Amino acid sequence: MGEENTIAQPPGGRNTPCEDGPMPPPTGRFAPSPTGVLHLGNLRTALASWLSAKAPGGRWLVRMEDVDGPRCRRDLGDQQLRDLAALGLESDLPVMWQSDRGGAYRAALERLHGDDRLYPCACTRKDLQLLASAPHGDEGLRPYPGRCRQHSWEGFERALRFRLPRGSANWVDLVLGPQLDDPEVLTGDPLLFRRDGCFAYHLAVVVDDGAQGVTEVVRGSDLRSVTATQVRLQEALGLPRPAYAHLGLVTASDGARLGKRAGALGLEALKARGVGLPEIVGWLGWSLGCLEAPMACAAPDLVPNFNWAKVPPGELPVPLAWCEGA
Ligand SMILES: [Zn+2]
Secondary structure (H helix, E strand, C coil): HHHHHHHHHHHHCCCCCCCCCCCCCEEEEEECCCCCEEEEHHHHHHHHHHHHHHHHCEEEEEEEEECCHCCCCHHHHHHHHHHHHHHCCCCCCCCEHHHHHHHHHHHHHHHHHHHCEEEHHHHHHHHHHHHHHCCCCCCCCCCEEECCCCCCCCCCCCCCEECCCCEEEEEEEEECCCECCCCCHHCCEEEEECCCEEEEEHHHHHHHHHCCCCCCCEEEEHEEEEEEEHHHHHCCCCCCCEEHHHHHEEEHHHHHHCCCHHHHHHHHHHHHCCCCCHHHHHHHHHHCCCCCCCCCCCCCHHHHCHHHCCCEEEEEEEECHCCCCC
């Protein structure tokens, strides 16, 4: 590994004074999957990414991560966009839908193949379950053990994996501080193209962040463990590295993940239980360190007080009163 891999890169290259003049304003994004209702955790991520982009005068984009086949629905995405707009969060450019981006993903695959970074994987789901009985990543992920690495190229009709380079990757997380991870331990060689013809998440997210000029990626801490893998993929595609911020997850009041109860903690359901939008924005803003205490407000009121140094890293339980009847 080259020496440059061990030197911390300034987040997005924008927080360091530059002798050549002011840095361009950042581009942030929020990238939900349109598979359900946005819950408070998703909305907190959206607001944090919006505040981080807007506080220094940057732009904020929304991208729909709908590459995951039939679970993704346009109508659910449209509802998510309405919920974001209700909070005052609107994309500064037309919303990008990943299902429209096949040509760009295919071009990235061809580039990686040209550099001999892809190989076909013949493993079935069952093969992978058997192989993955031992070590798991630190967040329960099962790293792909490289079983098919020696397979020779058979064309783009196969499932394709990215051949990770050896060694750890580092980055500076705006919430968690300096990070150093070995992607081989956390994910193993990631799947970029599936046998059913779908492009995989890692490929789409890296290609689109590059194409949209995204300089900061704000997302839940459940995705922290895939960051090193995505950094390696960016490097292989010659794309700049954005800054990363991984937020602690919002949990139910008993500490459980929101997952299945997501719908009960979306804007519509909260409104039906008497929780107003300004109250929700104020609670989210307080949780991000913008307010001393939760109080009703609008998103622009929070902008002057947003600072990553004040964002607490831990998990955050939803107020008990908001869960009642959920
Ligand atoms: Zn395989």
